[in-house]
Amino acid sequence: MAFTDLSIASAATIQPILEIAEQAGITKDALELYGNFKAKINVDQLPPVQKLGQVVLVTAISPTPAGEGKSTVTVGLADAFKQLKESVAVALREPSLGPVMGVKGGATGGGFAQVLPMEDINLHFTGDIHAITSANNALAALIDNHLHQNNVLNIDPRRITWKRVLDMNDRALRQVTIGLGGPGQGIPRQDGFDITVASEIMAVLCLATSLPDLKERLAQMVIGYTYDREPVTVRDLEAEGALTLLLKEAFKPNLVQTIEGTPAIIHGGPFANIAHGCNSLIATNTARRVADIVVTEAGFGADLGAEKFMHIKSRKGDFNPDAVVIVATVRALKMHGGVAKDQLKEANADAVKRGMVNLAKHVDTIQQFGIEPVVALNRFAGDSEEELATVLEWAQQQGVAIALTEVWEKGGQGGLVLAKLVKQELQRPKNFQLLYKEEDSIEDKLRTIVQKVYGGADIQLSDLAQKQLVELKKFGWDSLPICMAKTQYSLSDQPKLLGRPKGFTITIREIMPKLGAGFLVCLTGDIMTMPGLPKKPAALSMDVTESGQAVGLF
Incomplete structure (x- = not known):
């Protein structure tokens, strides 16, 4: 019988959450228990610390329907650090029922690199x-x-x-x-x-x-x-x-665990294509208080989640990532190289080579922030040795650190090489820099993101956006950071334009002030803030047994 994420999660041994908390130095009086395996953390009850942990940000290339496994690598990397005897915690976003019941799936990782209880987290969790x-x-x-x-x-x-x-x-x-x-x-x-x-x-x-x-x-x-x-x-x-x-209760971060017993703090869940795509600031900082290394993620590719992590979350939280991992797969690179989804099972090293331009742009983006990224080449069962070698050789030629990663199949053991490379990067001095200043004009901030992060040529504002621009300046809201709402599938605002398109213009159709969040949401292309279900939603395969066990949840 083939393993599924659900079958692996169901067979895993889950520890009482009090044991996970004790491992992280969280006392019982700082917890509010939600049964035996979930708890909320009363952050005010945590003891003060002299030094906060370092942050490892996991991002990815532009996603494709072939899948990249970013959350899986995030969890597996944390488990690998644990196997190396490091003090580590993982900080993740909460899944939305929309993609769980739709097509994207949950946000608990996969295979032997998951957070538990997977079923609870992907459904109602702590509400x-x-x-x-x-x-x-x-x-x-x-x-x-x-x-x-x-x-x-x-x-x-x-x-x-x-x-x-x-x-x-x-x-x-x-x-x-x-x-x-x-x-x-x-x-x-x-x-x-x-x-x-x-x-x-x-x-x-x-x-x-x-x-x-x-x-x-x-x-x-x-x-x-x-x-x-x-x-x-x-x-x-x-x-x-x-x-x-x-x-007030929802504001408290949630404590759960990985399959290997690594503390996992899961809290908040904004999408990265229509919001800022990062878990909560209070969850990340709570993880930094209880661990020396915190592995966290930002949604979709580096052009979306990572850019917003830097310009919004880091700016608001007054900290910078100490290392960045970019997740890539042979399957996704083949799609960026022009291969159709139904032909991905066929080995095609030439297509991988053509698709490398997408990975190269995301590497370039992270380097512009002053950080040398580590690439996690997330291995899938059908990948050929020639295809894998194509990516590894490219990285060697470019001087980019890369690790073949097999955490879905092997858990933390499959991420040890990646963890060692990331640990080396954590020890190196950084020259972190943001790409724009808050006081820059809205047009300049938008142009900076389009040209430096997306690799595009320019911006174009719709008539509505131009009117809104006048209004934003009138009310003094033009000094806020930008939160781009853009398709995740392409560096441009055209979902089918894969690889590394050049010379394109991004159309800003609407600018919405979000003063509470402290940023301006800029809608591009056909991006929608209420997605729709696919022709065959994942929900149609879901069920529950007479004993109450989930069926078909990935």
Whole structure:
């Protein structure tokens, strides 16, 4: 019988979470238990430390349907460090039910490099995302109630920017009309839904440093504009207290474990193609308090998650990654070299060679931040020796550190070479630098990202974006960092343009201020903040046995 992620996770021996906490130096009084194998951490109860741990950021090449296994490598690398007797923890994002029930899958790694309990984490976990959904929709209800109850803030119903959310891919909810049915049913207006992980509240929770900071960030969120085109915030509605109350438990990071018993802190889950793609700042810093090395990830390729990790999370958290790993696979490189998905089983070293340009660009991007990355060549069963040798030889010629990685099959043992290379990089001095300053103009920040990170030629602003640019400058919001909402599949804003396209222009169709999160979301191409389900959703293969065991969960 072929192994699946679920069968491997189900057969694994899971330790009581109190034992994992003790290993990490977390005392029982700093925990809130969610059964025997999950707990929330009361960060204020942790003892002070003299030095915070180093951060290893795991990113990847531009993803393809062939898969890269970034989360798997992240978990496997942490387990490898544990096998090397290092003090280590892994910090990950929480899965969204949208991709779990859709096509992408969960976010707990795979094979023998997973976090447990896999089934719980990929479904409801400790309810954090549900709490964010409730807080977001409570605010939406308060806004519409304010309109109904005489609208003393003079809010223009046509200019409300706050949307409702649902943690599911549901394209039918992208555009809706609410308030129909007569005067008692509210004020009719157009509205829409985003997926919960695209909510600004998710970004706020992931970037807040304390409960008071969370409340202040929530208060700063813009929900719309008055008839006089002045911004209206949550503070104006006096709703920040209620929102904080709904989020106070969700704000605490979650402690679980890998298959090999490495402490895993999982918290927050913004997408990287429509948000900033990193787990919470408080989770990463909590992991740094309990371990000397923290392995964390940022969503999708280095052009998305890693860029935002540097320019948003690092900037807000006042720390830099001490090492960066770029995950690549032969299968994905073949797709970037022009091979169709249904032909990937055939060996094709020439296509791998053509696809190397994508890996080369992501290496170049990380180097621009002053860090020499380590490439993790994540091995799949069908990879030929010639194909693997093509990637290894390229890295040697370019002077790029690379490790053949087999953590899916072998767990931490399959990541020992990678861990040793990363450890060497952790010991080297860094010259970390950001690519733009906050005080740069919005146009210059956008152009910097497009030219230096994507390898494009220029930007083009839609008529709407140009109008919004004037408004942003008027309100003094133009000094915020940029959070690009872009397709993950291409360095450009055209999903089918694989490899390393050049000479392209990125079209910015809309710029949305997120004052609570502290950045400007710039929508490009056809990117949507409410995804849809595929023709055959993963949910159709899921079931549960009479004894309550999950079936078909990857």
